[in-house]
Amino acid sequence: MSAYTISSIATIIGGSLTMEHNSTIRHLVLDSRKTTSAEALFFAIRGEQHDGHSFIADAYAKGVRNFVVSQPIDASAYPNSNFITVNNALHALQQLCAHHRQQFNIPVIGITGSNGKTVVKEWLFQLLEDEHSIARSPKSYNSQVGVPLSLWQLAPYHTLGIFEAGISQVGEMQRLAPMVQPTIGVFTNIGVAHAENFDNAQQKAQEKAMLFQQCEHVIYCSDDPVVAAAVQQLTHPRRYNWSRQHKATLSIVAINTTAHATHITGLYKTQAISITIPFTDSASIENAIHCWLVLLTLEVTNNTIAQRMTDLTPVAMRLELLNGINECTVVNDSYNSDLGSLEIALDLINQQKQHSKKTLILSDILQSGWTPEQLYKEVARMVRDKGIARLIGIGPTVSKHAHLFEIEGSYYPSTEAFLAAYNPSLFQQETILLKGARKFRFEQISNLLQQKNHETVLEINLNAVVHNLNYYKNLLQPNTKLMVMVKAFAYGSGGFEIANVLEFNRVDYLAVAYADEGIELRKKGIRLPIMVMSPEPATFEDIIRYQLEPELYSLSILQQFAQAVSINNTAYPVHLKLDTGMHRLGFAMQEMDDLIAALKQQPQLQVQSVFSHLAASDEAPHDNFTHQQAQQFEAMANRIAKHYEPPILRHLLNSAGISRFPEYQFDMVRLGIGLYGIGVAGNQEQLQNISTLKTVISQIKTVDDNASIGYGRSKFTQGAMRIATLPIGYADGLRRQLSNGNGHVWIHGKKAPIVGRVCMDMCMVNLDGIDAQEGDEVVIFGDEHPIAEWAEQMNTIPYEVLTGISRRVKRIYYQE
Secondary structure, three states: OOOEEHHHHHHHHOOEEEOOOOOEEOEEEOOOOOOOOOOEEEEOOEOOOOEHHHHHHHHHHOOOOEEEEOOOOOHHHOOOOEEEEOOOHHHHHHHHHHHHHOOOOOOEEEEEOOOOHHHHHHHHHHHHOOOOOEEEOOOOOOOOOHHHHHHOOOOOOOOEEEEEOOOOOOOOHHHHHHHHOOOEEEEOOOOOOOHHHOOOHHHHHHHHHHHHOOOOEEEEEOOOHHHHHHHHOOOOOEEEEEEOOOOOOEEEEEEEEOOOOEEEEEEEOOEEEEEEEOOOOHHHHHHHHHHHHHHHHOOOOHHHHHHHHOOOOOOOOOEEEEEEHHHOEEEEOOOOOOHHHHHHHHHHHHOOOOOOOEEEEEEOOOOOOOOHHHHHHHHHHHHHHOOOOEEEEEOHHHHHOHHHOOOEEEEEOOHHHHHHHOOHHHOOOOEEEEEOOHHHOOHHHHHHHEOOOOOOEEEEEHHHHHHHHHHHHOOOOOOOEEEEEOHHHHHOOOHHHHHHHHHHOOOOEEEEOOHHHHHHHHHOOOOOOEEEOOOOHHHHHHHHHOOOEEEEOOHHHHHHHHHHHHHOOOOEEEEEEEOOOOOOOOEOHHHHHHHHHHHHHOOOEEEEEEEOOOOOOOOHHHHHHHHHHHHHHHHHHHHHHOOOOOOOEEEOOOHHHHHHOHHHOOOEEEEOHHHHOOOOOOOHHHOOOOEEEEEEOOEEEEEOOOOEEOHHHOEEOOOOEEEEEEOOOOOOOOOHHHOOOOOEEEEOOEEEEEEOOOOOOOEEEEOOOOOOOOOOEEEEEOOOOOHHHHHHHOOOOHHHHHHOOOOOOEEEEEEO
């Protein structure tokens, strides 16, 4: 692990050091929310969303005593701390890690391109780990901060580095290339990602190719003329290309795909060679050929390459959050066991607040380059600092070093030994992290620990949730606060899981419809302020007990809540709903005098905000009405606000309003459906889908001509028909109106119409023209099949589709 003194770092980055003690630095920290140690250096980076200087106190409270800053700081407020002042903290981070990279004279593979970077990196790791100790980018750390943090991992025992570099605008690669200094470059491809920030594809390819300017070798597919042209402009490296279309370093002669594998034949240095990979999709084939040519360039024999290619496994680019047995949460990060990814995963489970106890199931960490004693001392430090309560070690080496861990533990020589001793009662209401090297096959443990649900699942992409959140944040004025709606089980996406992400990303308020939704969040550890939009008198005691904040919309509900607060002898925050034209709930204009008088009589009610609801903010024909609502709201809110000191918050805008009416942001806005990836103001392309509903094929059969299918014999075949039965029905959210061809699903990228009537728990689809087997995946909606299209099939809106997905459908949460 890297180690520098604080004084040497100040010299390297050219900073001015205010030092109280000369610390040793081993860890670089950018996020004050993550647990850390006294050997950490916090970089106060200014970004689009946050200024790191605002979180110095948080980092100090977590134990950090070393800081890199770019503005004056009162060091006396942070005793025993060191501060390095620089012009730009991000550039200082990059400068430090560029210096660190220069200390290593080893081969380094640098990978860039629009798609496939992470898969190529991970497959190269799988293919080369037998003869190399490899440092590589954790997950997809390829940004302006991800690349330096990846390079910081380099240690004297490493014999190879594999790092990916991504850019989103002109000029970024000029900073990354001097840091990575690759000796071998891989250019995967050029796609449409971030196209809006470049003049054209040619400019984007040229910018990416800057990574390879000082390479010894660069590897690419010459079938893409844009990529080929960018590489040809490089003056220094030797070029190694592959092609399906013309003569190349590796000419692809044939690609033959079977049900579960692909055989690829090529011509390399006049010699016919071949490999077989256990994948059939075009992206995997392209990624595998890139890896093939890299290994040939490294002079690995094709016999060795062919043998290793057959053992390639899918790249687990995501950590999955699963509902586990006995009210546990399982964080599945199997097949990715090294110190870097372990630290990332430990930080993730520390974001999970629903359980106080956290258990780590860890296999032997293979080929770390450390001595076992050094390695497991470092692992022991990590689990201690990250608050792990129990360690289950699997493998002979971690078991041998059990004495280093000062927490509850049990140890097994193999996965099989753990499975033989497994007792489900040992896991109760805790968060369980699985971190296992591939050879330990931890999927067997994951299957045991998961709560058994049927095979229809709703996958929630938490990275996409954060992307959408940040998109809307960027539309706000600096001082505008943000309330986010998590009512109706967070629009079907999971109340706690979404609320937890929102709290971690520092939104200001949450809103739920009913008190029980807020109570559930409180019981699972959410501490953000929560507004209850439909409070009921029967729940007032619980609202007060769990510190929820009710919306008051009538004089009657105001008086009843004031009485409940008086009984509890406490002042209490409330929110006032004003009716400006929605005519649902709220105080009308003519009630303002009575409302103000009632509030003066009830000083125990502390008004936190006043708000209203726009009726048609997403529909341009009604814009005049929206402006009228806003003007009326401002007049009503100001009448109330002048009676309060300090000022109360005013909020009006919903998701569509945030995009279309920025002049009405007032003090706070309310984000709803936009967070969940549904555009309602012509901004769909800027949002990311967060939800994928999928199932599997339970059974396939061929039905004779003129045979009826399903209840009521509403569908008869015309000729023999091959049908699949799927374990999803109207009790899961698949409406009956989709019966008899009114709806379809997607199997291997092809439409499969629903035949017969949709049943409560099942439906049948037509497989004609689709090569499918029992157990194959079926997509209802997802990234490539928008939920809006599915809603249209059901003659409804995406809101209803999302909230209509039954809770018996298992939710799986994942993030990179």
